[in-house]
Amino acid sequence: MSSPTSSALGSESLISGIETGLMRRTLKAMILSRILESKLSSLYKAGKIVGGVYLGTGQEAFSASLGSCLDQSKDIFAPLIRDQAGRTAFGEPVIEATRTYLGSVLGPMRGRDGNIHRGRPDQRRPAMISHLGASVSVVAGMLMARRMKGELGGVVGATCVGDGATSTGAFHEGLNLVAVEKLPMVVLVADNQFAYSTPRERQFACENLLDRARGYGVAGREVDATDLVECLGGVQKAVEAARSGEGPQMVVGKLLRLCGHGEHDDGSYVAAKLKQSPLGRDCLEVGIRQVIELGLTTPEEVAQWKTEAAEEVQESVARAQTDPTPDPYLEDWRAVSEEGMQ
Numbered sequence: 246m247s248s249p250t251s252s253a254l255g256s257e258s259l260i261s262g263i264e265t266g267l268m269r270r271t272l273k274a275m276i277l278s279r280i281l282e283s284k285l286s287s288l289y290k291a292g293k294i295v296g297g298v299y300l301g302t303g304q305e306a307f308s309a310s311l312g313s314c315l316d317q318s319k320d321i322f323a324p325l326i327r328d329q330a331g332r333t334a335f336g337e338p339v340i341e342a343t344r345t346y347l348g349s350v351l352g353p354m355r356g357r358d359g360n361i362h363r364g365r366p367d368q369r370r371p372a373m374i375s376h377l378g379a380s381v382s383v384v385a386g387m388l389m390a391r392r393m394k395g396e397l398g399g400v401v402g403a404t405c406v407g408d409g410a411t412s413t414g415a416f417h418e419g420l421n422l423v424a425v426e427k428l429p430m431v432v433l434v435a436d437n438q439f440a441y442s443t444p445r446e447r448q449f450a451c452e453n454l455l456d457r458a459r460g461y462g463v464a465g466r467e468v469d470a471t472d473l474v475e476c477l478g479g480v481q482k483a484v485e486a487a488r489s490g491e492g493p494q495m496v497v498g499k500l501l502r503l504c505g506h507g508e509h510d511d512g513s514y515v516a517a518k519l520k521q522s523p524l525g526r527d528c529l530e531v532g533i534r535q536v537i538e539l540g541l542t543t544p545e546e547v548a549q550w551k552t553e554a555a556e557e558v559q560e561s562v563a564r565a566q567t568d569p570t571p572d573p574y575l576e577d578w579r580a581v582s583e584e585g586m587q
């Protein structure tokens with residue numbers, strides 16, 4: 246962590262160039278996301294969730310840094326499976342997650358998707374696409390549409406992908422287009438050492454995934470993604486550079502996923518040595534320690550945030566559990582699927 250140097254920007258003070266309020270908000274989002282996801286895991290294990298549950302444990306600092314550095318009023322954020330923290334930091338209400346996982350018709354996917362493929366395109370949160378790498382061209386398209394309509398001014402588009410996703414054709418085609426068009430886009434690559442159970446060395450032969458950015462003429466930087474202050478610093482610089490017209494930016498975050506690929510997977514293929522290495526640090530524990538040491542919160546306030554988060558999650562689960570679910574007898578599912586196809 247870099248040594249704190251304080252200066253003033255209006256009423257917000259800066260530490261290492263990061264607004265102190267931003268650090269607190271990002272940490273709060275990480276806490277809420279961790280508590281929400283641990284509840285989702287319990288519900289899955291209790292058989293209350295149909296379908297898979299994929300968590301972002303250990304990746305919250307990186308993901309939340311993007312969500313909180315973007316401008317919720319105009320930017321675009323396309324998350325992937327490990328981005329609950331980013332979604333929370335970008336303003337997605339907890340009830341949207343619980344309603345989706347519990348199949349409520351009141352959720353954003355009206356009970357038709359059971360986990361992460363949810364979104365609100367009208368609020369610049371496109372629904373998550375499972376096909377790895379596809380979100381790069383979706384966000385590129387959203388940015389190009391704004392440019393053609395003369396509405397791009399100051400907007401940044403962002404997405405997150407994993408190390409595995411950087412080997413797909415969609416990723417390469419998308420990144421090339423983004424670079425050629427000099428779009429104001431930020432691509433986060435969570436290099437968590439595995440694509441499912443396949444380790445990095447079986448995925449690509451380059452030393453560093455930043456080489457993939459350089460190959461296309463995209464600016465890149467790397468952060469220790471277990472370190473909240475470093476994540477915020479790196480992501481903030483990337484978002485500012487994209488916004489100020491410097492073209493697309495890639496940020497590679499080095500970390501380890503601290504859960505299985507999904508909750509059906511115990512992750513037993515991850516070597517103990519790797520878990521005990523610096524990559525295996527829990528970014529939430531590190532982040533709490535950092536923000537306390539910087540004097541921006543106290544252990545008591547963090548405990549209060551955790552209590553409030555647990556209450557919010559509990560209430561959202563209770564609400565979603567009593568919501569109506571889709572009625573397969575009354576609904577004409579075929580009409581929905583064929584809508585607009587004729």
Ligand SMILES: Cc1ncc(C[n+]2csc(CCOP(=O)(O)OP(=O)(O)O)c2C)c(N)n1
Nearest residue numbers: 327375376377407408409410437439440441
């Ligand atoms: C094009 C494509 N191929 C394969 C899959 C199946 N799949 C889903 S997640 C995953 C691993 C992804 O690894 P990575 O991109 O490193 O993300 P992580 O799960 O580590 O966060 C794979 C192979 C897919 N969704 N899309």
Ligand SMILES: [Mg+2]
Nearest residue numbers: 407408439440
């Ligand atoms: Mg991975």
